[in-house]
Amino acid sequence: MVTPYRVKQLQMREEAILDAAHVLLGKYGYDAxxxxxxxxxxxxxxxxxxxxxxxxxxxxxxxxxxxFDRTVDQLAALPANLSAYEKLxxxxxxxxRERLRGGxxxxxxxxxxxxxxxxxDEPYLASLLSLNAALSLLVEAAKNEGKLSxxxxxxxxxxxxxxxxxxxxxxxxxxxxxxxxxxxVTHMLxxxxxxxxxx
Amino acid sequence: MVTPYRVKQLQMREEAILDAAHVLLGKYGYDAxxxxxxxxxxxxxxxxxxxxxxxxxxxxxxxxxxxFDRTVDQLAALPANLSAYEKLxxxxxxxxRERLRGGxxxxxxxxxxxxxxxxxDEPYLASLLSLNAALSLLVEAAKNEGKLSxxxxxxxxxxxxxxxxxxxxxxxxxxxxxxxxxxxVTHMLxxxxxxxxxx
DNA sequence: GTCTATAGTCTGATAGAC
DNA sequence: GTCTATCAGACTATAGAC
Numbered sequence: 001m002v003t004p005y006r007v008k009q010l011q012m013r014e015e016a017i018l019d020a021a022h023v024l025l026g027k028y029g030y031d032a033x034x035x036x037x038x039x040x041x042x043x044x045x046x047x048x049x050x051x052x053x054x055x056x057x058x059x060x061x062x063x064x065x066x067x068f069d070r071t072v073d074q075l076a077a078l079p080a081n082l083s084a085y086e087k088l089x090x091x092x093x094x095x096x097r098e099r100l101r102g103g104x105x106x107x108x109x110x111x112x113x114x115x116x117x118x119x120x121d122e123p124y125l126a127s128l129l130s131l132n133a134a135l136s137l138l139v140e141a142a143k144n145e146g147k148l149s150x151x152x153x154x155x156x157x158x159x160x161x162x163x164x165x166x167x168x169x170x171x172x173x174x175x176x177x178x179x180x181x182x183x184x185v186t187h188m189l190x191x192x193x194x195x196x197x198x199x
Numbered sequence: 200m201v202t203p204y205r206v207k208q209l210q211m212r213e214e215a216i217l218d219a220a221h222v223l224l225g226k227y228g229y230d231a232x233x234x235x236x237x238x239x240x241x242x243x244x245x246x247x248x249x250x251x252x253x254x255x256x257x258x259x260x261x262x263x264x265x266x267f268d269r270t271v272d273q274l275a276a277l278p279a280n281l282s283a284y285e286k287l288x289x290x291x292x293x294x295x296r297e298r299l300r301g302g303x304x305x306x307x308x309x310x311x312x313x314x315x316x317x318x319x320d321e322p323y324l325a326s327l328l329s330l331n332a333a334l335s336l337l338v339e340a341a342k343n344e345g346k347l348s349x350x351x352x353x354x355x356x357x358x359x360x361x362x363x364x365x366x367x368x369x370x371x372x373x374x375x376x377x378x379x380x381x382x383x384v385t386h387m388l389x390x391x392x393x394x395x396x397x398x
Numbered sequence: 399g400t401c402t403a404t405a406g407t408c409t410g411a412t413a414g415a416c
Numbered sequence: 417g418t419c420t421a422t423c424a425g426a427c428t429a430t431a432g433a434c
Contacts, residue, residue: 031230032311034432050434085396109367110309112231149389149397156372156386157395163368168308169358176354187355190348195394196356197284198348208421233404244423246407255405 014052016042021063026102029110030060057117060108061124067104068127071095075134084141085148088161089189091135095165096188100174100181105166132158164192213251215241220262225301228309229259256316259307260323266303267326270294274333283340284347287360288388290334294364295387299373299380304365331357363391 020041024033035056039046053059074094078087099105108114118124135158142148148157173184219240223232234255238245252258273293277286298304307313317323334357341347347356372383 029311035434036432046434054434056433107367109365110311112228112309146397148395149393152386152390152395153378155375155377156368156390159368159371160366160390160395163366163371166308166367167359167362168306168365169355169362172358172362173355178354179352187351191351191355191359191394193394193396194348195390195392196347196351196359197392198345234406235404244425245405246424247422249406250421253406 010052013042013044013048017044017049017052017059018063018066021059022067022104023102025060025063025104026099030108030114031111035059057114058121060114061118061121063104064108064118065123065127067106068131071106072131072134075138083145083147084138085145088135088138088142088148089193091138092161092164092192093185093189095161096170096185097181099165099170100184106162107166109163109166135161160192164188209251212241212243212247216243216248216251216258217262217265220258221266221303222301224259224262224303225298229307229313230310234258256313256320259313260317260320262303263307263317264322264326266305267330270305271330271333274337282344282346283337284344287334287337287341287347288392290337291360291363291391292384292388294360295369295384296380298364298369299383305361306365308362308365334360359391363387 017038020038021033024037024041027033028037035046035049038059039049042049049059053062071091075087075091078090082090095106108118136154139148139154139157143150143154167188170184170188173179173187174181179187216237219237220232223236223240226232227236232255234245234248237258238248241248248258252261270290274286274290277289281289294305307317335353338347338353338356342349342353366387369383369387372378372386373380378386
């Protein structure tokens with residue numbers, strides 16, 4: 001029988017690996033991140049990585065699953081009295097802030113290879129579907145509130161929300177150093193909800 | 200002295216290589232595209248590729264330069280009587296259609312490695328700057344027409360236009376098969392200019 | 399430490415311009 | 417017939433998954 005201590009150590013190490021992968025995926029993207037990087041960041045031997053995750057693809061998938069689960073949690077934690085529209089706005093704002101702090105985007109748009117493998121990863125798909133369902137409901141509700149355009153299909157809007165989290169505009173603005181993170185988030189939210197045209 | 204015939208053959212082959220790279224970059228992205236793929240697509244030996252382009256990075260950079268130059272041409276070809284706002288809309292529409300037909304995005308957002316090397320590629324930077332200048336002028340003009348929001352900085356809007364051409368929403372909607380390319384373009388344009396909110 | 403993938407190079411054979 | 421570009425493909429070196 002395994003001692004509770006060992007189990008706990010394993011869980012903590014797994015979290016540490018996911019934290020490292022999260023940071024490195026955010027910084028370099030999937031293709032440029034190496035398993036050596038991850039091992040070094042965690043401070044463990046590379047072989048130990050493979051005790052927890054059987055492949056680089058699985059590690060990335062697990063990192064995405066944790067992100068989706070956190071996103072669902074975030075959604076659940078919003079004040080209940082907010083309108084659906086306000087909730088969507090808060091969610092996007094949260095995701096953009098996370099991204100600016102070095103977090104990973106909600107879409108694996110940086111790598112075709114990763115995308116392919118995720119499409120056959122059951123836990124990933126399950127987690128994604130669950131988040132999708134929650135967001136689709138919110139978008140529908142916001143349409144019913146008269147706050148979102150009915151001309152745009154719900155799945156388009158949901159996808160567009162995900163896409164905002166991997167919008168290279170974020171990095172370009174941040175790299176340019178002319179804008180504070182606050183301003184970037186405000187511009188992104190305004191442009192997404194109101195468009196670039198004059199009201 | 201080299202015969203004109205030979206020169207012409209060389210130019211045609213160079214175009215063919217760029218065409219192949221354009222298609223493959225659009226389909227697989229920079230990292231997943233191999234030089235063997237390119238050679239096979241063109242139907243020439245790999246060594247011959249290197250007669251024209253000294254490296255994969257240079258090949259990608261040249262492909263981007265050609266895209267930027269074509270974009271500038273496209274801009275110049277627009278009817279002179281259009282407003283700046285209408286020109287911007289037409290340009291984005293053109294870029295989105297190209298992308299849906301398998302073209303490459305205007306930002307190298309698919310690869311950190313490529314991005315790094317492009318940042319030190321003189322011809323690439325020159326071409327990008329030239330397009331940037333043209334687009335910035337248009338955006339400013341559209342603001343003066345009262346058509347674009349003054350709350351959003353010009354460089355933000357310009358970057359956001361580029362970013363629309365590599366928006367994964369495009370591929371997701373196209374992959375889903377529920378929408379015709381026409382509809383996707385319309386939704387993208389509406390969402391970009393008017394936002395997702397109810398007018 | 400092993401193995402695969404791939405960028406980039408080299409060679410000997412061949413075809414086609416002149 | 418000569419010459420040069422190109423070809424197919426073997427080869428090297430390196431990076432990185434495992």
